[in-house]
Amino acid sequence: VIALRQQTDPSWIQLAVARFDAVLQDHAHCEKKAAAHALSLLTSYPQLPGLPRAMAALAREEAQHLSQVVQLLEKRGITLGRDEGDPYAKALYAHVRTSNPGRMVDLLLVSALIEARSEERLRLLSENLPEPELRAFYRELALAEAGHSNLFVKLAQRAAPEEVDARLSELLDLEAKLIRELPVRAAVH
Ligand SMILES: [Fe+2]
Ligand SMILES: [Fe+2]
DSSP: OOOOSSOOOHHHHHHHHHTHHHHHHHHHHHHHHHHHHHHHHHHHOTTSTTHHHHHHHHHHHHHHHHHHHHHHHHHTTOOOOOOOOOHHHHHHHTTSOSSTTHHHHHHHHHHHHHHHHHHHHHHHHHHHOSOHHHHHHHHHHHHHHHHHHHHHHHHHHHHOTTTHHHHHHHHHHHHHHHHHHSOOOSSOO
């Protein structure tokens, strides 16, 4: 997995455990966006070898996560609610170049970063939530996010082998800065 350059502040863990229901609502929307994003990449970049197969499988897996999280919400008597948006993802996408092939590489690398940060956050939930059932659920999902992050890096390497390391390093610095600067929310990011 990508080595992130800024660890999540402990204040996020405290807030996320205290307001877990809100985190769970946001988490459902994250899975929904991950599934939709996979299909959108397949639509935009069908020519990249391996991408259509990988994104079709990813969309199915993320939709499965969405289904699991929605069932958890129902079990806890919480409605899904509207998507409040994700300032973190929005700020990262703002750095994506507007024309290809740079755009394709950036979209893949930003996806890799979001998956890596999600891995960290879901792992923190698996280590800090009180309910054993939830801890096991988040442990499993964190492992899945790690795999997704690696998949996106691999696709980015295939898309632009000569520039991917330098661009990933730039985006890692930007991501770390965002994590330091954005307010802590009762949400995955
Ligand atoms: Fe997922
Ligand atoms: Fe994912």
